Amino acid sequence: MATTTATPKSGFYVEVTCPGCGSALNLESDFFVLRCDHCSSVHRVILPEVPSAFLIPAGIERREARFSIDRYLKQQGLPLTGSGMHLKQLYYPYWKVDAILFRLRNKVYEKVVMEEGEYNDAVTVSHDRTEISLSPYTTTRAAGVPFEGIPASIGMRTEYIKMVPFARENVQEEFDSFPVLSSWEDVRSALLMNVGVISDIDLSDIGSNVTELFHPKASLVYFPYLVMESYSQGGFNRYVVDGVSGRVLDHVTAVDSESQFEYPEAPTVEFGALTVEHHRCPTCGVDLPARQSYVYICRNCHELIVLCHNREVVSELHAAVVSEKNQDPMFPFWSLRVPEDRVAQLQKMFGGIHRSDRLIIPAFKSQNFDALFRLTKRMSAAIPQLELESLDKLDDRFLPVTVSPDEATMMTEVIIYRQGFSGERKTASEPAAFVPEDIGLVYVPFHPEHYFYVDSIMNVITFEKSLAR
Ligand SMILES: [Zn+2]
Ligand SMILES: [Zn+2]
Numbered sequence: 001m002a003t004t005t006a007t008p009k010s011g012f013y014v015e016v017t018c019p020g021c022g023s024a025l026n027l028e029s030d031f032f033v034l035r036c037d038h039c040s041s042v043h044r045v046i047l048p049e050v051p052s053a054f055l056i057p058a059g060i061e062r063r064e065a066r067f068s069i070d071r072y073l074k075q076q077g078l079p080l081t082g083s084g085m086h087l088k089q090l091y092y093p094y095w096k097v098d099a100i101l102f103r104l105r106n107k108v109y110e111k112v113v114m115e116e117g118e119y120n121d122a123v124t125v126s127h128d129r130t131e132i133s134l135s136p137y138t139t140t141r142a143a144g145v146p147f148e149g150i151p152a153s154i155g156m157r158t159e160y161i162k163m164v165p166f167a168r169e170n171v172q173e174e175f176d177s178f179p180v181l182s183s184w185e186d187v188r189s190a191l192l193m194n195v196g197v198i199s200d201i202d203l204s205d206i207g208s209n210v211t212e213l214f215h216p217k218a219s220l221v222y223f224p225y226l227v228m229e230s231y232s233q234g235g236f237n238r239y240v241v242d243g244v245s246g247r248v249l250d251h252v253t254a255v256d257s258e259s260q261f262e263y264p265e266a267p268t269v270e271f272g273a274l275t276v277e278h279h280r281c282p283t284c285g286v287d288l289p290a291r292q293s294y295v296y297i298c299r300n301c302h303e304l305i306v307l308c309h310n311r312e313v314v315s316e317l318h319a320a321v322v323s324e325k326n327q328d329p330m331f332p333f334w335s336l337r338v339p340e341d342r343v344a345q346l347q348k349m350f351g352g353i354h355r356s357d358r359l360i361i362p363a364f365k366s367q368n369f370d371a372l373f374r375l376t377k378r379m380s381a382a383i384p385q386l387e388l389e390s391l392d393k394l395d396d397r398f399l400p401v402t403v404s405p406d407e408a409t410m411m412t413e414v415i416i417y418r419q420g421f422s423g424e425r426k427t428a429s430e431p432a433a434f435v436p437e438d439i440g441l442v443y444v445p446f447h448p449e450h451y452f453y454v455d456s457i458m459n460v461i462t463f464e465k466s467l468a469r
Contacts, residue, residue: 048272
């Protein structure tokens with residue numbers, strides 16, 4: 001559970017203060033339970049439901065920015081900066097959006113076949129194939145007043161960038177933070193429109209391609225810039241320097257000053273705060289195990305603890321009944337009850353689940369959507385055949401739950417949408433929201449066999465070992 005690794009990293013991480021001893025804790029994007037390296041206390045991170053705001057602290061100073069600008073000017077064969085340079089240090093806001101991108105591509109594959117016999121010509125045989133992929137999608141978009149020279153997005157970075165919660169005390173005195181001009185709703189609709197464009201330009205060979213964005217989640221990230229301006233070198237010069245890498249990003253020689261200030265009133269954007277609390281049972285205060293999981297049963301008071309915003313959605317824990325001797329690992333699955341008005345539709349869609357009104361989604365993280373999709377269908381069909389018992393304690397055999405009930409609900413939407421493209425139909429309707437009637441958690445034993453895990457009750461459900469990290 002260490003927070004440091006030897007491998008080089010890129011992307012973003014968040015630094016917060018340990019409530020136990022005050023030292024810095026580094027949070028990876030999917031870190032929600034972690035141990036402090038200094039005082040060994042265990043904490044959990046609660047993300048707010050409204051977007052949270054972060055700040056990337058500037059790593060360079062005026063001197064370095066100036067040096068960087070001079071190097072840039074030298075390369076361009078221009079005179080170096082003189083006196084009269086005015087420095088602006090600013091934090092510029094960007095919306096950072098994390099989502100899941102669903103892509104369906106229809107492709108035609110052609111193969112040239114030589115037929116036997118000297119009088120026959122080569123024949124081209126074609127067959128079509130539908131490829132569906134699901135991948136994480138992250139993007140950043142400028143959220144502040146347009147400012148000539150400031151990039152429209154933070155862009156791909158190779159550095160591992162530290163973010164801290166955006167709070168007045170984290171903004172250095174000499175820096176100004178720009179107000180947020182676009183609301184999350186504006187960005188969301190622009191983004192969805194953009195995704196539509198991706199699918200339009202990527203022409204399909206047959207039928208139509210589909211691109212959908214599932215559950216975009218937003219946060220606001222303030223990025224540091226050092227801007228130097230002067231009128232001394234025969235006109236206006238503005239140099240925009242990246243406050244993290246120190247690179248000169250833009251050299252602006254003319255600014256349409258009119259357009260800079262005529263903007264409507266900035267909307268009031270509300271941000272949530274990320275909180276760090278002791279990882280303890282909320283009922284009796286006993287420490288919970290220091291492992292990443294959304295679900296625990298307190299060893300002291302046997303209270304069921306689910307770490308999510310609407311924790312009351314999870315009613316009960318069940319496990320498939322196994323013999324005393326069986327010590328195989330128990331894999332967790334979310335069991336989502338389909339609302340009554342959709343049962344018939346989904347049973348028809350998924351064929352094999354005709355006896356069930358539940359969809360069974362793996363509750364362990366996986367990168368392979370296709371394998372996860374197949375396992376969901378197999379488990380949903382198999383679950384009515386398993387004898388289940390209620391659980392009141394979890395031991396080491398029970399694997400941690402690394403998919404939240406919200407993520408499981410989102411995956412269900414994607415899986416239903418994906419199933420719409422199976423069989424004869426090549427086009428599905430619009431993705432529909434899925435609101436489960438209730439959510440339960442079911443553990444089923446699996447054992448390893450070669451490259452697979454095989455369920456230990458019926459010996460028929462398999463999934464690739466690589467699916468469970
Ligand atoms: Zn500590
Ligand atoms: Zn307790």
